[in-house]
Amino acid sequence: xxxxxxxxxxxxxxxxxxxxxxxxxxxxxxxxxxxxxxxxxxxxxxxxxxxxxxxxxxxxxxxxxxxxxxxxxxxxxxxxxxxxxxxxxxxxxxxxxxxxxxxxxxxxxxxxxxxxxxxxxxxxxxxxxxxxxxxxxxxxxxxxxxxxxxxxxxxxxxxxxxxxxxxxxxxxxxxxxxxxxxxxxxxxxxxxxxxxxxxxxxxxxxxxxxxxxxxxxxxxxxxxxxxxxxxxxxxxxxxxxxxxxxxxxxxxxxxxxxxxxxxxxxxxxxxxxxxxxxxxxxxx
Amino acid sequence: xxxxxxxxxxxxxxxxxxxxxxxxxxxxxxxxxxxxxxxxxxxxxxxxxxxxxxxxxxxxxxxxxxxxxxxxxxxxxxxxxxxxxxxxxxxxxxxxxxxxxxxxxxxxxxxxxxxxxxxxxxxxxxxxxxxxxxxxxxxxxxxxxxxxxxxxxxxxxxxxxxxxxxxxx
Numbered sequence: 001x002x003x004x005x006x007x008x009x010x011x012x013x014x015x016x017x018x019x020x021x022x023x024x025x026x027x028x029x030x031x032x033x034x035x036x037x038x039x040x041x042x043x044x045x046x047x048x049x050x051x052x053x054x055x056x057x058x059x060x061x062x063x064x065x066x067x068x069x070x071x072x073x074x075x076x077x078x079x080x081x082x083x084x085x086x087x088x089x090x091x092x093x094x095x096x097x098x099x100x101x102x103x104x105x106x107x108x109x110x111x112x113x114x115x116x117x118x119x120x121x122x123x124x125x126x127x128x129x130x131x132x133x134x135x136x137x138x139x140x141x142x143x144x145x146x147x148x149x150x151x152x153x154x155x156x157x158x159x160x161x162x163x164x165x166x167x168x169x170x171x172x173x174x175x176x177x178x179x180x181x182x183x184x185x186x187x188x189x190x191x192x193x194x195x196x197x198x199x200x201x202x203x204x205x206x207x208x209x210x211x212x213x214x215x216x217x218x219x220x221x222x223x224x225x226x227x228x229x230x231x232x233x234x235x236x237x238x239x240x241x242x243x244x245x246x247x248x249x250x251x252x253x254x255x256x257x258x259x260x261x262x263x264x265x266x267x268x269x270x271x272x273x274x275x276x277x278x279x280x281x282x283x284x
Numbered sequence: 285x286x287x288x289x290x291x292x293x294x295x296x297x298x299x300x301x302x303x304x305x306x307x308x309x310x311x312x313x314x315x316x317x318x319x320x321x322x323x324x325x326x327x328x329x330x331x332x333x334x335x336x337x338x339x340x341x342x343x344x345x346x347x348x349x350x351x352x353x354x355x356x357x358x359x360x361x362x363x364x365x366x367x368x369x370x371x372x373x374x375x376x377x378x379x380x381x382x383x384x385x386x387x388x389x390x391x392x393x394x395x396x397x398x399x400x401x402x403x404x405x406x407x408x409x410x411x412x413x414x415x416x417x418x419x420x421x422x423x424x425x426x427x428x429x430x431x432x433x434x435x436x437x438x439x440x441x442x443x444x445x446x447x448x449x450x451x452x453x
Contacts, residue, residue, distance in 0.1 A: 001328060007287060008306035008352050038348040039329045103418025104399060106330055108342040190417040
């Protein structure tokens, strides 16, 4: 199906983009990679009157280290993340996750910021941003604000972004030298939306994990952290018994929601499977 | 309501000027306005890969890209890439390994394979399978396509040329 008609504008600076957004109101959509937006428009699930193309905005580009933070601009594409040396060094979880994002042709256009702003529960970057304690930088008519990933994802396709705001970048604390991680997605076909997925990050000394994050995606309305399981594992020697306990605790604290692929029971089961595989991998 | 936009792009080496509606997808522009029927339309949702074309050296979904976004860009389709010889060894391998039946997926499949061969020349069979999982084929069952791509990776790694099965006129 073809999209309904719309106008198209390409501002040259963030200030210009924000002004256009303010003027157009709820009828406007931002387009960067457009890999989710254009599919949505093709199905006529949305009919904006104007698309504001933000791919010219320099403020949203680039990957850099700023102090102890890795700053990833909203316009950075999935392929750029996949190929980036800075990311391989300072946020290796993202490099591991990148090949799971759709397919190469989509990765060449789709963006970090687009994935975060859309907040699809099955998406990789929202889950990874939680797992890595990211901070989002948001631009609006009153200037910039910062918000932690934990507060950014509110509900299904709902983030903290207001209609008149633009996500500029997200910052991630650079990985410590003893950081370990595990990323896995279960899907019928490689590149499909996940049935269930996990991102585990921790600092590891011997077989003790500390500052651990256990983030699951595609099981609830937003990516979700198993905080009780994290607290259970944190600072203790990891063995089969502790892993089994963590799996039980996780299955109790997270309440999966069924979707087009699987029942809630299946997802509940898979949460435990993923956590077990991940924790065993981390101490292997 | 939608104002037409003036755009300029290079398509298969030729400069193209056009005035089009913003909602026109690149693949529709190429097929309907420029009569380049090589890229095909399958799902219009980005899943099947039949619409894959190259913009500024990278494969993209022609159905998830507006023609207006290609303003100032270099666009290449199977027609141009065949003429330039960029796909010659892949096309030879596809013929040799029976990797094409109806041909509907082939344009997208060849373009996807070409980017793999260029960017990840050390790919294993498993990695090739993952890479082309974004291109549906309803005819071949995929193995012959993977065989063809592996043959090209192998030949290139050894610095060998693909021996032609058919001499082109």
